[in-house]
Amino acid sequence: MIETIRPLIAKHLNRILSIRWDIHKNPELSKEERKTAALVADILRETGMEVRTSVGGHGVLGVLRGRLPGGTVALRADMDALPMEEKTGLPDASFVKGVMHACGHDVHTAMVLGAALALAEMKDSLPGTVKFIFQPAEENNPEGGAPAMIREGVLKNPDVDALFGMHVWPALETGVVSTRPGALMGASDRLFLTISGRGAHGSEPENGIDAIAITAQVITALQTIVSRNVSPLDSAVVTLGTISGGDRYNVIAGEVRMEGTVRTVTPEIQDRMPGRIRSIAEGVAEGMGGGCSMDYVKGYPPLMNDPGLAERTIGKLKGILGPDHVVTAEKPALGGEDFSFFSREVPSLFLWLGCRPAGVTKEEMAPLHNNRFVPDEKAIPLGVEVLVFCALDFLESRKGEGERK
Ligand SMILES: [Zn+2]
Ligand SMILES: [Zn+2]
Incomplete structure (x- = not known):
């Protein structure tokens, strides 16, 4: 032939x-x-x-x-x-x-x-x-x-x-x-997270809800999805590529926005990701008195x-x-x-x-x-x-x- x-x-x-x-x-x-x-x-x-x-x-x-x-x-x-x-x-x-x-x-x-x-x-x-x-x-x-x-x-x-x-x-x-x-x-998805708190004077944390402090915990907790929810024999990546929030050095930030990408190699893991991210980010934010909204754009499978x-x-x-x-x-x-x-x-x-x-x-x-x-x-x-x-x-x-x- x-x-x-x-x-x-x-x-x-x-x-x-x-x-x-x-x-x-x-x-x-x-x-x-x-x-x-x-x-x-x-x-x-x-x-x-x-x-x-x-x-x-x-x-x-x-x-x-x-x-x-x-x-x-x-x-x-x-x-x-x-x-x-x-x-x-x-x-x-x-x-x-x-x-x-x-x-x-x-x-x-x-x-x-x-x-x-x-x-x-x-x-x-x-x-x-x-x-x-x-x-x-x-x-x-x-x-x-x-x-x-x-x-x-x-x-x-x-x-x-x-x-x-x-x-x-x-x-x-x-x-x-x-x-x-x-x-x-792999699959390539996009993630948008907005953490909301309440602004206050930097010297009076008791009057505000610090969106930056919440965000720090959310980012750390999200890293456990790959290490604790995905089998070590499979693979996935959760990357937060941008973060922005706060207005001034002496003001407690009322809002932080993050964007990221999620990569997975099987349809099952791809399907599981948005739910895991949402429940961790919302759970951590709410536990600290704030809120979280998520947009998840599923890309190619x-x-x-x-x-x-x-x-x-x-x-x-x-x-x-x-x-x-x-x-x-x-x-x-x-x-x-x-x-x-x-x-x-x-x-x-x-x-x-x-x-x-x-x-x-x-x-x-x-x-x-x-x-x-x-x-x-x-x-x-x-x-x-x-x-x-x-x-x-x-x-x-x-x-x-x-x-x-
Ligand atoms: Zn190309
Ligand atoms: Zn190409």
Whole structure:
């Protein structure tokens, strides 16, 4: 199979790279991916496949029906960029002031288009259907572009049996892919707490309720959620990133506001967090005579890879790329990713694609969401190869089973 895939990708590689730079130079923010979506739709149409546009915003769906009966597999890419000024100094840097592809979604879109170009040429021998999902607004946490596309039926008719997605990963060197069964990316929630007391003269604490003294106890008590309510074998983070309150050195503060983030790696722990935080913060504040109000904004759920699909794919990829090039990740990462919405609906696998050039250390490599982030272009053909392989290999495993409606 791989002998058929590699020459096809090599044939389209220059085109894939130029598509990537075209998207990179013309980045569009979440929910504004008009031009990117139009470019994606044009390229998909060229192959003769069925194309739907404006799916859940600027989303695009391509449906490639193979000549042979079989199951349905989907590949997903995200298309949006970030509101930041590119500082890479590249000649092909962003043309748009204050907008940059700093999360590699230009690469993801180009790679899935590359997979579409290659797979379309294999249509006559394709056992089943491949869907190509290009989603908008991945960076738009907590809303995300994925739920709207799911509501518009991208996973239905024919029903998707397995879904694959990929993210460039600067911690890993070019030539390596990595993933793991179960949790791969965490949930990222936002927390707003307001502690209220009663202001008074700084010399007369008996006449006031000190919101700052209450806040100190609340912060300390919140740290026990991770140490005392979460199993030591699971993980979670509660970070309060801002705190502000008080008016003057000699006035007892009447109010303190805090903002923070909560990261978890399983849906069960994510669901438990708001209740624990609320009862501790309210209980401590009320016990000291004050009050507490909380706003909790649930972000993307944890990204859970299907264990069976992950084990099977890791094994197969080791066979074609060599065991050194396929790494089972030891731990999930705690950044949010809205591929997680798809992974709640159908068996899914998300992979990390190494993009740190040879000779560049982890410390030297700019991370994702940094305005100097430059993923190694040499990673792109491997990414396309892995996506095409995952799709084909899955369809081969379902050969002759027929599509589910
Ligand atoms: Zn991002
Ligand atoms: Zn991203």
